[in-house]
Amino acid sequence: MGISDRKKRILAALVDEYIKTAEPVGSKAIAQLADLGCSSATIRNELAELTAMGLLEQPHTSAGRIPTPAGYRMYVNELMEKQKLSLEETEEINRRLNDKMIQLDSMMSDVGKIASQLTDYPALALAAYAPAVIKRFDLIYIDANTFIIVVMLSNNTVKNKLVHLPVSVDQGMINKLAMLFNANFTGISSDRITPILISSTERAADDTMGLTSVIASFVIETLSSQNEVHAFVTGENRLLSQPEYRDPDKAHRLMNYLSEGAHVLGGTTDEMFDEGSEVKVLIGPENVAEELKDSSVVIASYDMGDNTKGLIGVVGPTRMDYSAVAAKLSFLAAGLSRRLGGGEAPPSGMHNKLIIKGDDIIDEH
Amino acid sequence: MGISDRKKRILAALVDEYIKTAEPVGSKAIAQLADLGCSSATIRNELAELTAMGLLEQPHTSAGRIPTPAGYRMYVNELMEKQKLSLEETEEINRRLNDKMIQLDSMMSDVGKIASQLTDYPALALAAYAPAVIKRFDLIYIDANTFIIVVMLSNNTVKNKLVHLPVSVDQGMINKLAMLFNANFTGISSDRITPILISSTERAADDTMGLTSVIASFVIETLSSQNEVHAFVTGENRLLSQPEYRDPDKAHRLMNYLSEGAHVLGGTTDEMFDEGSEVKVLIGPENVAEELKDSSVVIASYDMGDNTKGLIGVVGPTRMDYSAVAAKLSFLAAGLSRRLGGGEAPPSGMHNKLIIKGDDIIDEH
DNA sequence: GCTGGCACTCTCTCTATCCGAGTGCTAATA
DNA sequence: TATTAGCACTCGGATAGAGAGAGTGCCAGC
Numbered sequence: 002m003g004i005s006d007r008k009k010r011i012l013a014a015l016v017d018e019y020i021k022t023a024e025p026v027g028s029k030a031i032a033q034l035a036d037l038g039c040s041s042a043t044i045r046n047e048l049a050e051l052t053a054m055g056l057l058e059q060p061h062t063s064a065g066r067i068p069t070p071a072g073y074r075m076y077v078n079e080l081m082e083k084q085k086l087s088l089e090e091t092e093e094i095n096r097r098l099n100d101k102m103i104q105l106d107s108m109m110s111d112v113g114k115i116a117s118q119l120t121d122y123p124a125l126a127l128a129a130y131a132p133a134v135i136k137r138f139d140l141i142y143i144d145a146n147t148f149i150i151v152v153m154l155s156n157n158t159v160k161n162k163l164v165h166l167p168v169s170v171d172q173g174m175i176n177k178l179a180m181l182f183n184a185n186f187t188g189i190s191s192d193r194i195t196p197i198l199i200s201s202t203e204r205a206a207d208d209t210m211g212l213t214s215v216i217a218s219f220v221i222e223t224l225s226s227q228n229e230v231h232a233f234v235t236g237e238n239r240l241l242s243q244p245e246y247r248d249p250d251k252a253h254r255l256m257n258y259l260s261e262g263a264h265v266l267g268g269t270t271d272e273m274f275d276e277g278s279e280v281k282v283l284i285g286p287e288n289v290a291e292e293l294k295d296s297s298v299v300i301a302s303y304d305m306g307d308n309t310k311g312l313i314g315v316v317g318p319t320r321m322d323y324s325a326v327a328a329k330l331s332f333l334a335a336g337l338s339r340r341l342g343g344g345e346a347p348p349s350g351m352h353n354k355l356i357i358k359g360d361d362i363i364d365e366h
Numbered sequence: 367m368g369i370s371d372r373k374k375r376i377l378a379a380l381v382d383e384y385i386k387t388a389e390p391v392g393s394k395a396i397a398q399l400a401d402l403g404c405s406s407a408t409i410r411n412e413l414a415e416l417t418a419m420g421l422l423e424q425p426h427t428s429a430g431r432i433p434t435p436a437g438y439r440m441y442v443n444e445l446m447e448k449q450k451l452s453l454e455e456t457e458e459i460n461r462r463l464n465d466k467m468i469q470l471d472s473m474m475s476d477v478g479k480i481a482s483q484l485t486d487y488p489a490l491a492l493a494a495y496a497p498a499v500i501k502r503f504d505l506i507y508i509d510a511n512t513f514i515i516v517v518m519l520s521n522n523t524v525k526n527k528l529v530h531l532p533v534s535v536d537q538g539m540i541n542k543l544a545m546l547f548n549a550n551f552t553g554i555s556s557d558r559i560t561p562i563l564i565s566s567t568e569r570a571a572d573d574t575m576g577l578t579s580v581i582a583s584f585v586i587e588t589l590s591s592q593n594e595v596h597a598f599v600t601g602e603n604r605l606l607s608q609p610e611y612r613d614p615d616k617a618h619r620l621m622n623y624l625s626e627g628a629h630v631l632g633g634t635t636d637e638m639f640d641e642g643s644e645v646k647v648l649i650g651p652e653n654v655a656e657e658l659k660d661s662s663v664v665i666a667s668y669d670m671g672d673n674t675k676g677l678i679g680v681v682g683p684t685r686m687d688y689s690a691v692a693a694k695l696s697f698l699a700a701g702l703s704r705r706l707g708g709g710e711a712p713p714s715g716m717h718n719k720l721i722i723k724g725d726d727i728i729d730e731h
Numbered sequence: 732g733c734t735g736g737c738a739c740t741c742t743c744t745c746t747a748t749c750c751g752a753g754t755g756c757t758a759a760t761a
Numbered sequence: 762t763a764t765t766a767g768c769a770c771t772c773g774g775a776t777a778g779a780g781a782g783a784g785t786g787c788c789a790g791c
Contacts, residue, residue, distance in 0.1 A: 163523075427771050
């Protein structure tokens with residue numbers, strides 16, 4: 002596996018240049034770019050060897066070289082300079098995060114939007130929530146036909162629902178139900194909410210109007226929607242500005258695939274979540290999904306608190322500016338982790354302000 | 367403006383055919399399609415006149431005719447057969463509506479998704495909420511550092527927020543604040559929530575910890591987000607399957623424009639909302655937005671209840687199947703109005719079930 | 732081991748040519 | 762007068778060939 006230092010520099014220069022221009026790079030160009038005091042003929046010899054090693058390929062005999070997926074892989078692993086973001090860029094990202102992070106419900110798509118704008122590639126955001134249980138119930142009596150269910154989950158999300166009834170109930174019944182639900186439905190996972198539990202609660206509450214099952218089904222719905230993997234894809238249209246997707250059919254295929262959203266990462270999702278905060282790069286055929294075989298994906302994960310991991314990724318041609326994208330995603334993910342994760346006062350449902358551990362309330366906007 | 371019956375039949379046949387094939391239509395083809403017992407030569411004469419009238423044009427001398435925007439306009443206004451949806455199609459739409467309509471918060475984008483899938487064009491969904499005021503406050507005391515704000519709006523939306531405090535409060539304070547907010551902040555619009563009102567409430571509550579302003583700013587935020595026009599665009603990628611957007615640049619321009627979302631309809635939004643439940647068609651240059659000048663938009667509006675109007679539209683090439691799209695959108699809008707509108711028990715925030723007036727609780731899922 | 736030189740290859744672009752679809756016009760017909 | 766058949770004409774699109782240019786591989790010399 003030993004590969005001479007000069008070969009490395011040539012490969013690096015070639016990949017850099019190809020990323021910039023999207024055109025096959027010739028020996029002459031490399032000789033000028035990477036000034037490693039030798040002529041284009043020497044570089045030609047090296048290029049021939051790199052090609053034999055499977056790191057480069059030629060679109061046709063008389064064209065320059067382009068990197069193969071293996072070439073990109075080596076570039077990403079060893080050659081690429083870890084790009085530092087400029088102060089402006091970091092400030093830009095922080096500013097956007099502060100602007101946007103007010104509401105968790107729209108956060109996912111907002112984060113995707115930020116990533117997409119930042120990198121000018123389509124972005125995908127997903128989150129796998131840790132299994133949650135109900136922490137407490139409140140039922141707010143509005144009038145004889147109306148009440149509000151408010152549930153607080155173990156991850157400090159709060160959900161509510163307004164219920165209208167075709168029949169009348171009194172405040173006492175509502176209170177009784179709240180008590181019973183707090184006693185029987187808190188701290189249990191949704192699969193332990195059985196018809197038996199529901200009907201026993203119903204009897205205990207003297208509920209002849211089916212209120213119990215209304216509330217119970219809201220609980221089940223809430224818990225299960227909480228446990229789903231939520232995925233958002235943003236900025237698919239940015240693909241079209243990349244020369245490799247000038248072919249409308251090719252672009253269309255990939256965009257269709259992306260717009261499905263959920264299964265973007267195929268089987269790899271789980272292991273993605275497991276890994277540390279490192280940025281991951283999947284190059285061309287390294288992707289499991291057939292549709293991504295000639296595209297690349299860069300993924301960063303972040304800690305959303307409450308044992309919940311978020312994933313933020315970017316999709317582009319294999320000729321992607323890995324260095325810049327990785328730096329940006331990494332910074333973005335770190336910013337998200339900092340804001341969301343690790344506090345005992347994490348953000349929660351609908352309209353909760355973000356609180357950072359130890360800080361005061363952040364009153365954004 | 368009189369235009370002979372035969373001309374009409376020729377124009378209709380031509381537009382129908384062009385919609386189907388996307389290729390200029392010649393006299394011969396029309397002679398075969400619309401069997402109005404006359405030869406292609408006669409039709410050529412008629413075509414020449416229709417062209418002179420500005421209803422048709424020729425891409426070049428020796429090609430067939432294609433409709434001008436004026437031609438489409440006449441087609442849409444007078445010639446097009448009002449398409450009836452098949453039973454399968456109506457059932458399909460109803461099924462999707464029933465599946466999807468569980469949560470209002472995701473409804474907007476879901477409706478867009480349905481419209482886009484149904485028509486195979488990009489769809490946009492927007493809603494202009496009627497100005498809302500707070501109807502009632504509840505503060506739920508969790509522990510010394512935590513409470514939940516629950517507000518119910520005049521349009522029966524319920525919003526909540528979990529607040530963590532860096533200081534301790536007791537239940538009494540929370541109750542006092544709830545009372546004061548119910549007394550002072552209900553029934554008023556957000557512009558009447560002045561610093562003066564806030565500070566007087568603060569004094570009345572003996573609040574030295576800034577709780578009042580936290581709650582007040584949540585109120586303001588809730589009201590103003592409620593009054594925004596929310597817009598969703600879905601299925602931009604479907605553009606790419608249309609031959610008129612095979613040019614990546616053209617497609618890119620329009621998709622970029624669409625992805626901005628909000629200002630899709632430009633100045634026309636207001637009047638759109640005003641109109642009845644009719645389906646509206648904007649053909650090419652009839653659109654105000656420069657980016658839509660050679661595309662068409664079909665829009666249907668529906669009643670979301672609570673004086674709120676929803677708009678659902680579809681964007682495509684001027685060569686759009688107006689008849690089919692209009693029929694589908696119209697049916698979809700009617701279904702939405704039926705489900706959402708006109709009840710005194712309309713759907714509300716986050717997780718409220720949909721209730722149809724007079725019906726029992728619909729327990730979807 | 733490096734370099735300059737050179738023949739070779741292959742793609743891309745430009746131009747010329749041909750083909751065919753569809754037109755507009757004219758003259759004949761009902 | 763309205764319709765039709767016939768025909769010359771036009772113009773875009775497809776096809777083929779020539780030329781240019783970029784880049785290679787190889788070889789001989791340093």
